[in-house]
Amino acid sequence: MAEVIWGLATSHVPSIGAAMDRGKTGDENWRALFEGYAPARAWLAGHPPDVAIVVYNDHANGIGLDVVPTFGIGTADRYPVADEGFGRRPVPEVIGHPGLSLHLLEQLVDEDFDLTVFQELEVDHGLTVPLSVWTPEPGEAWPCPVVPLLVNVIQYPQPTAARCFALGRAVGRAIRSYGEDLTVGILGTGGMSHQLAGARAGFVNPEFDRMWLEAIAADPQRLARMSREELVREAGSEGIELIMWLIMRGAMADQVTPVHTHYFLPASNTAAGLALLDNRAPVAA
Numbered sequence: 001m002a003e004v005i006w007g008l009a010t011s012h013v014p015s016i017g018a019a020m021d022r023g024k025t026g027d028e029n030w031r032a033l034f035e036g037y038a039p040a041r042a043w044l045a046g047h048p049p050d051v052a053i054v055v056y057n058d059h060a061n062g063i064g065l066d067v068v069p070t071f072g073i074g075t076a077d078r079y080p081v082a083d084e085g086f087g088r089r090p091v092p093e094v095i096g097h098p099g100l101s102l103h104l105l106e107q108l109v110d111e112d113f114d115l116t117v118f119q120e121l122e123v124d125h126g127l128t129v130p131l132s133v134w135t136p137e138p139g140e141a142w143p144c145p146v147v148p149l150l151v152n153v154i155q156y157p158q159p160t161a162a163r164c165f166a167l168g169r170a171v172g173r174a175i176r177s178y179g180e181d182l183t184v185g186i187l188g189t190g191g192m193s194h195q196l197a198g199a200r201a202g203f204v205n206p207e208f209d210r211m212w213l214e215a216i217a218a219d220p221q222r223l224a225r226m227s228r229e230e231l232v233r234e235a236g237s238e239g240i241e242l243i244m245w246l247i248m249r250g251a252m253a254d255q256v257t258p259v260h261t262h263y264f265l266p267a268s269n270t271a272a273g274l275a276l277l278d279n280r281a282p283v284a285a
């Protein structure tokens, strides 16, 4: 069987990737943000998984706006990095794990989560920036193969928080029923509070973000009870990306051990948030 060893929730702000690609992480405006990642990166470097599941959303880069699946999964053996208008990020291509992808697909469809299948997919900042937050210097390759799990957070009606948490539970069961012994890291991406357009453009809600960062570890059921409208009101129209953290959290045990939390405001139009959770049973003292 496969097992989730850790969960990493992180924002995917594109300028965080750009700051890394352009060697600006030590600049005055960025230093504190990247220093806050260091303990998580160090812990993750000591706990490499065999495969990572990245729960993320595309921003009309790899998939057009004319077809917006509510949930989707990549089954490819590789995922090229998308050109979002400024050239491709200078990071490695993402290698897939078709065996785990196809197992998840089958199990999830049998549990009534009818996923759209991506046999080809270019991945945008929603997936590559979280990989960079985890692994700042990947060299020739990311640390392990990746299964992309896609969620519509960009067009109404987005799936509910409760549905995302339930999908995460089903993902957890599917992982445990995999025929091979594999360790899995799962990433929940996006957020935190932000709104990029409209009358409330620039809206952020640090109080809500801090509540969310704490509850994602200790009381995810509370977050899963929030309505779509409540999420947009409290976190902004793009802050609803946070529902993807609930898929990650649902795939983990009821009790997890927080390893590191980081919150930095502002990063572009939002706050960069990170929560690293250890999913291994605590060792009795």
Ligand code: DHB
Residues within 6 Å of the ligand: 012, 013, 014, 059, 190, 191, 194, 238, 241, 267, 268, 269, 270
């Ligand atoms: C920003 C945040 C996002 O989540 C995104 O997808 C694009 C831009 C921003 O804050 O600039």
Ligand code: FE
Residues within 6 Å of the ligand: 012, 059, 126, 190, 191, 238, 241
């Ligand atoms: Fe986004």
